[in-house]
Amino acid sequence: MTALALARKWRPRDFSTLVGQEHVVKALTHALDQQRLHHAWLFTGTRGVGKTTISRILAKALNCTGADGQGQMTSQPCGKCPACTEIDAGRYVDYIEMDAASNRGVDDMAQLLEKAMYAPSSARFKVYMIDEVHMLTGHAFNAMLKTLEEPPPHIKFILATTDPQKIPVTVLSRCLQFNLKQMPVPSIVEHLQKVLEAESVTYDMPALRILAKAAQGSMRDALSLTDQAIAYAAGPVNEAAVRAMLGTLDETYLIGVLNALQAKDGAALVSIADEMAIKSLSFSLALQDLASLLQKIALAQTVPSAVLDDWPEAGDVRRLAGLFGKEEVQLYYQIAITSRPDLSLAPDEQTGFTMALLRMLAFKPGDGSGSPKSAGAVRGGSMPTGSGPAAAKAATVGAQGISAKTQATAPVAPQPAPAPAAKPAIQINLDDPDWQSWMKAIPVRGLVQQLAFQTELQKWEETPAGIRATVIVGMPQLASAESVNRLQEALSNYLGQQVKILVEAGKASQSIAAVEAKIKQEKQEGAEQSIANDDFVKTIQAEFGATVVPGSIRPIQ
Numbered sequence: 001m002t003a004l005a006l007a008r009k010w011r012p013r014d015f016s017t018l019v020g021q022e023h024v025v026k027a028l029t030h031a032l033d034q035q036r037l038h039h040a041w042l043f044t045g046t047r048g049v050g051k052t053t054i055s056r057i058l059a060k061a062l063n064c065t066g067a068d069g070q071g072q073m074t075s076q077p078c079g080k081c082p083a084c085t086e087i088d089a090g091r092y093v094d095y096i097e098m099d100a101a102s103n104r105g106v107d108d109m110a111q112l113l114e115k116a117m118y119a120p121s122s123a124r125f126k127v128y129m130i131d132e133v134h135m136l137t138g139h140a141f142n143a144m145l146k147t148l149e150e151p152p153p154h155i156k157f158i159l160a161t162t163d164p165q166k167i168p169v170t171v172l173s174r175c176l177q178f179n180l181k182q183m184p185v186p187s188i189v190e191h192l193q194k195v196l197e198a199e200s201v202t203y204d205m206p207a208l209r210i211l212a213k214a215a216q217g218s219m220r221d222a223l224s225l226t227d228q229a230i231a232y233a234a235g236p237v238n239e240a241a242v243r244a245m246l247g248t249l250d251e252t253y254l255i256g257v258l259n260a261l262q263a264k265d266g267a268a269l270v271s272i273a274d275e276m277a278i279k280s281l282s283f284s285l286a287l288q289d290l291a292s293l294l295q296k297i298a299l300a301q302t303v304p305s306a307v308l309d310d311w312p313e314a315g316d317v318r319r320l321a322g323l324f325g326k327e328e329v330q331l332y333y334q335i336a337i338t339s340r341p342d343l344s345l346a347p348d349e350q351t352g353f354t355m356a357l358l359r360m361l362a363f364k365p366g367d368g369s370g371s372p373k374s375a376g377a378v379r380g381g382s383m384p385t386g387s388g389p390a391a392a393k394a395a396t397v398g399a400q401g402i403s404a405k406t407q408a409t410a411p412v413a414p415q416p417a418p419a420p421a422a423k424p425a426i427q428i429n430l431d432d433p434d435w436q437s438w439m440k441a442i443p444v445r446g447l448v449q450q451l452a453f454q455t456e457l458q459k460w461e462e463t464p465a466g467i468r469a470t471v472i473v474g475m476p477q478l479a480s481a482e483s484v485n486r487l488q489e490a491l492s493n494y495l496g497q498q499v500k501i502l503v504e505a506g507k508a509s510q511s512i513a514a515v516e517a518k519i520k521q522e523k524q525e526g527a528e529q530s531i532a533n534d535d536f537v538k539t540i541q542a543e544f545g546a547t548v549v550p551g552s553i554r555p556i557q
Contacts, residue, residue, distance in 0.1 A: 007223040010195050012053055013088060014060075014077055019191050019219060020183045021050055027178065028054075029075035032061050037073075038176045040148055040157040042133075044164040045180030048218030051160040052097075052131065054180075059095045059127040060084045062156060073124070083123060094123035101132045106139040113147050116155050125156045133159040134166035141168050149174045182217025185209065191219065192226055196237065201230055206239040206312055214246055247282045254286070254293050255316050261332065261360055262323050269357040273350055283353035284343055291336040297321050298329045327447075332360050430467065430497060433460045436512055442490045451478040451487055453516075456508035466498030472506035474514060479503045527555035 012018045015025045024043075031037055041058070043051040060077040067080045077084050086092035098112060112128065120126040130136075136144075148157060148171065159175060161167060189208045196203050211229060215222035225246075226237065233241035243250060253272060260268035276286065293313065300307045300321035307314055324332075339356035346352030435457035444452055451473065459470035469491075473479045488501040508514055531537055531553055540546045 005224070006195060006199075006227045007220045010223060012050070012057065013079055014057055015075060018050060018053065018057070020187045021054070021180050024054060024178045024180060028058060028061075032073055032075040035073065037062075037156075039151050039155070040159065040175040042159045042161070042164070042167075042172065042175040042177045043180060044161055044177065046162055046182060046217060048215075048220030048222075049180045049182060050219070051180060052129070055097075055129045055158045055160060056087055056095075058158060059092075059129070059156075060087050062125045062127060063087075063092075063094070063123045065124075092123070094120040094126045095129070096127070097129045097131065099131050100135040104135045104137055104140060106137060106143050109136065109140040109143045113144060116147065117152065119154050124154075126154055127156045127158060129158040129160065131160045132162065133171075134161045134163045138168075141171055145170055145174070183215070183219050183222070184217075185212045188212035188215055188219060188222045192222060195223065195226070202236040204236070204238050207237050207242040210239065210242045210246065210248060211237075214248070247280065247285065249276070249281055249286050249289055251289075251293075251313050251316075253281075254290050255313070255320075257290060257357060258293070258297075258320050258324075258332075261357075262320070264361060266358065266361055269361065270354060273354045273357065276353075277350045283349040284340055286353060287336050287340045287343075287356060291333055293317070294329055294333040294336060297324065298326070298333065301326050301329065331363060335360050335363070430462075430495065433457060433469075435469075435471075436510075436515070438491065438494065439512055442487075442494045444487065444490050447478060448483050448486045448490070450475075450513075451483045453512040454478055454508060455487075456506075456511045456514075458504065458506075463500075466492075466500060467495075468500045468502060470502045470504060472504050472508045474508035474511050476503075476505060523555040524553075528553050 015029055018025055043054055045051055057077065060079075060083060061075055062073055063083040064074055064077040065071045065081045065083060066074075067078050069081065071078065071081070079085070079088075083092060087095050096112075098108075116126065116128065147155075151157065157175075159167075159171075164172070164177070189205070189212045192208045192211065193203075196208075207229070211225050212222055214225055229237045229242050229245055232245045242248075253276060256272050257269065260266075260272065273283075276283065296307070296311070296313070296317045297320050300317050301324075304318075304321075307317055311317065321329075335356055339352065339359070342356075343349045343352040346355065435455070439452040439455065442452065454474040455471040456474070457469060457471055459468075461468045461470075469488075484501055484503060488499050491501070492499045531548060537548070541548075
């Protein structure tokens with residue numbers, strides 16, 4: 001005898017066994033208990049979250065007569081009366097499931113509505129369940145509108161769809177709409193535990209977490225993958241078997257990638273990619289899992305208490321959170337998620353994955369002054385791990401930053417951080433601060449440069465400790481303590497005078513960014529006005545009915 005698939009065998013038979021849709025269950029059970037029933041319901045959500053299951057349970061609740069045949073509508077169908085058993089078996093004559101994907105025309109809808117006019121043969125209500133209702137044609141929707149709004153008292157409509165945006169608003173307004181949520185991983189894991197224990201199948205928790213994550217919010221997918229894992233493992237469902245079946249990575253590969261990045265070991269990164277290729281592991285899933293791990297590390301850096309001890313990788317997450325800077329983690333995360341779509345454009349997936357890792361290694365966040373951190377390390381006399389030609393190049397770049405006088409009199413040697421540099425050769429009038437020119441001139445890049453371009457000077461004061469500059473920032477989110485410190489350090493070095501920058505809230509209407517935006521807007525308006533006044537364009541519009549496409553005009557730079 002053929003075994004029944006787990007997804008079918010463990011389909012919930014009543015509201016009490018339904019997993020993960022408490023908001024829908026609460027509304028429906030209250031409506032049934034209070035006898036306040038609508039004539040049409042719409043269930044939306046991705047595949048495998050319970051749309052058809054809830055429809056069948058609702059149909060049973062509407063038509064249940066109890067084990068003694070004398071019961072009324074109930075939120076707890078008995079599961080024993082003819083209505084309950086026959087709906088579960090898929091042969092109840094007054095419960096009609098229609099697949100709109102294959103019966104989508106106006107003729108199909110007209111045939112259904114014609115039959116709907118007749119009273120149910122034995123049930124309390126004749127229930128029509130239309131699955132994937134968004135696939136109906138416009139004429140079919142129009143044909144059902146009047147009946148959907150005012151159906152006969154013995155008719156109930158249940159509609160289900162994965163794409164509610166394609167349903168006309170005239171239909172949506174005639175239904176009670178329930179949005180079914182994707183199943184969270186903990187709920188899926190808990191349900192799989194119950195199923196496997198009832199099936200007498202041994203398992204380990206990491207394997208269930210991998211299956212739940214791979215299901216992507218679908219309980220049906222989770223049960224189908226579990227079926228596959230049982231067959232693949234031919235015994236206990238363990239982590240090794242599940243990873244091999246799905247082609248997912250062991251966390252040790254990802255930890256190895258991050259360890260190699262921290263050590264700046266390019267050879268180790270390439271070796272990991274080669275080993276993954278030998279085992280036919282998915283490089284797309286690898287980038288997805290790497291992004292997930294980096295998110296956990298960023299979380300540990302910002303909210304350490306959010307790291308759960310039951311995570312298998314909790315120890316490594318906490319360790320790596322202390323080894324990487326916050327900017328590094330953010331950069332690696334961005335590269336991981338943006339590299340996934342590029343895998344299809346690469347010569348092959350392994351090449352694309354390897355390039356993503358090498359990109360992480362190459363684009364290490366700078367110190368805000370435009371030079372790599374590695375150059376600063378060599379300038380201080382400390383050679384990074386795995387140094388070679390690249391490190392030598394960094395040393396050369398670092399040496400170029402030393403003044404000509406120092407190069408002429410002494411070799412490069414370890415020394416403390418230099419004091420603010422002497423005043424530059426250009427003449428700078430500190431009594432008449434030209435803030436915008438200074439912000440353009442100081443050697444900063446990235447977020448620090450964006451902060452500089454968003455500042456507007458409000459007050460310039462000389463104090464015994466140096467100059468105090470009060471500024472307002474157009475985008476306050478850029479003004480982190482670290483970025484402000486880097487900006488004032490770069491400005492102090494540029495001016496040859498210690499400057500303390502104080503940030504206040506306000507609208508920076510004269511910042512570099514604001515002024516450039518205003519100039520750009522004026523150019524855009526001028527270009528649009530020029531096109532609108534052009535005689536040739538006017539002629540084309542008058543003679544041919546032509547129109548200028550909105551947003552297509554660009555000023556000449």
